[in-house]
Every structure is written in C-alpha cells, then in structure tokens.
Amino acid sequence: MASTYRIFVTPSFFLCMSILLIGASPVFAIQVGDETPDFTTQTFDGTELNLKSFRGKVVLVNFWASWCIPCRQELPFFAELQREYASDDFAIIAVNIDKKREKAEEFIRKFDLPFYLVRDEEQSIVGTYKPPKMPSTFFVDRQGTIRFIKEGFHHKEKDEFRTNINVLLQKVSEEKEAMP
C-alpha cells in the first residue's frame, strides 16, 4: 500500500503542482527603472507616432480598451490632465487594445480627448509592456525611463497622477512621491 502511494501519488502530486505553478507564474513584465520599449504605431486619424520622438518630455503611456469600465472613466480624466499640463513638456499616449477598432472609435467619439490616441492593432505593444491590470499607466521621464507604474484607475486616486507628473516635471521634490 505504502509503495503504491509512493509510486503513484507522490509523482502525480509534484507533476500537478509544477504544471499549476508554470500556469500561474508571473509574466516578465516591465519594471520601474527599465528603459521604455520603443514602438511605432498609428493614431486613430492615421498619423504615425514613434515613442522615441517624445524624448525630453514627460510621457504617460496608458493601455485601455472599450470593454474595460475603469478605462472609460479614466480617459476623460486624462483629457483634464492634458489641459492642465498643456504648457509643460508633457504628453499622454493612450494605446487602445480593442480587437475591433470600431468599438474604440464609438467610445472616443463621445469625448473631446486632446491627447494621442493610438491603436495596437496586432497587440504587439501591449504584449511587450504586459500591463499588470487594465487600465495601466506607465509614467516615463524625460530620459525615457519608466519611473512609476499605475495599476487600475479610481476617482479617489486622481491626485496620485498629478503628484507623479509633478515629480517628473520637477515641480515637486521626489520625497513627495505618492506611488512606489
């Protein structure tokens, strides 16, 4: 009986656990401090956009989709932010990952969004950045380094965005950073 247990159950247990662990292992996502992976894509109006051309500016790279409810709440707030920081070296690039372009267009038609709205048609950009949640926002400094990663969106967290942008624009000292 004991030998049956040893032969069957123990190896099966380890096999199952290892398979489960492989399935649940975290993807190797981009970390704070990494250099921003460059990408070239098209805006919704067909203009080519290259991330590297934004060097020297503070950039928010945001991943959103029309099926994601917090994303839909976040984009109008980004319009607010873009207007607030219009006189600064600041840009927002919102990367849409919808499988159907029309769904995204239907959403953005409802709002006046004065920032860069681009498509990730093949989902290659999102596959590189691997955002930990939807939406996720990567705060990129003037040198092209990721300095903060904001996971998700809630109205109560709006000030975190402002604080982090101010830090990157050197309007406040880094001691006042709101996010790790």
Next chain:
Amino acid sequence: MRYRLFLLLFLSGVIFSSCVTVQPWEREYLADPIMGFEGDEADAFAEEVTEIREASALGKGGDGGGCGCN
C-alpha cells in the same frame, strides 16, 4: 506498473495543461456582459416571457397575469 504510472502522469499532464493565466489585456471576451453569472439582456427577456407564460400557474413567483402588460 510502469505502464500505469506513465498513463497516470500522461493523463495528469493532459488535464492540467489546460490551466493558463489569462492576462489582463486578453480579457476582452471574458469582460463581455454575456459572460456574467447574472445573465444578460437575452436572459432577462426569456425570463420575462417565462413569467408571463407561467404566471397563471405560479410558475415563477406569480406576479402579474397572462396579458404581459405589467
């Protein structure tokens, strides 16, 4: 004995290899309201029809009559 062990391991592998983590950006279809447990508009309509049809027999709570006007 070895054959059995091999079979067991093989079957475990087949069964558990279906465990994958769906990444946040891959959840478009999972986020669809039709995937929710609470049902969607089509379910609500079907339920309404059932209520209208079965109400006289108190099939689903018995609210309303058979005319479908409530």
